[in-house]
Ligand SMILES: [Fe+2]
């Protein structure tokens with residue numbers, strides 16, 4: 001892909017992201033919530049379906065991870081300077097993937113513990129982003145991370161269920177950090193490549209659709 005940042009230009013964004021969560025603030029689906037108190041009877045029908053919906057979105061993680069792996073391979077199919085960039089990016093993607101996978105586990109566990117039943121992860125179609133400029137992969141995720149952050153924050157504001165509120169607080173904080181990383185990378189592209197990236201970014205925003213937008217009925221509701 002033409003127009004890629006160098007490893008040196010990308011690395012500070014990765015370092016900032018990895019430094020943003022000190023070990024004592026990490027969490028997981030197994031230990032960080034009072035699951036015994038989870039109670040879906042305190043949610044409305046609409047709120048329960050909002051939880052089910054976003055569980056499926058989070059469960060799409062392997063698809064996102066694959067896209068980055070396909071477009072930024074960490075092997076000898078790319079020239080050494082691209083490899084260096086992709087290796088630096090991988091420090092981000094692997095942690096990011098782990099966090100998104102934790103979101104999927106926390107939401108699925110919530111459904112089980114709260115009495116919503118055992119969610120089954122649907123078989124998903126292959127996820128692809130049809131972009132040819134590297135900045136577009138970050139601009140896309142920037143919009144998506146902001147959208148999920150707002151979704152969690154707004155859902156948390158309308159529910160009255162402390163365990164779900166805890167889960168949503170953790171999730172929206174993570175999405176805010178993910179957004180910050182994507183915004184940092186896009187800003188670096190603008191700084192180093194200027195006008196050449198404006199059109200590709202505009203393209204992403206104009207055609208943005210959430211993953212699964214075509215496959216999930218009632219999505220835009
Ligand atoms: Fe997430």
Ligand SMILES: [Fe+2]
Nearest residue numbers: 145174175178
């Ligand atoms: Fe995220």
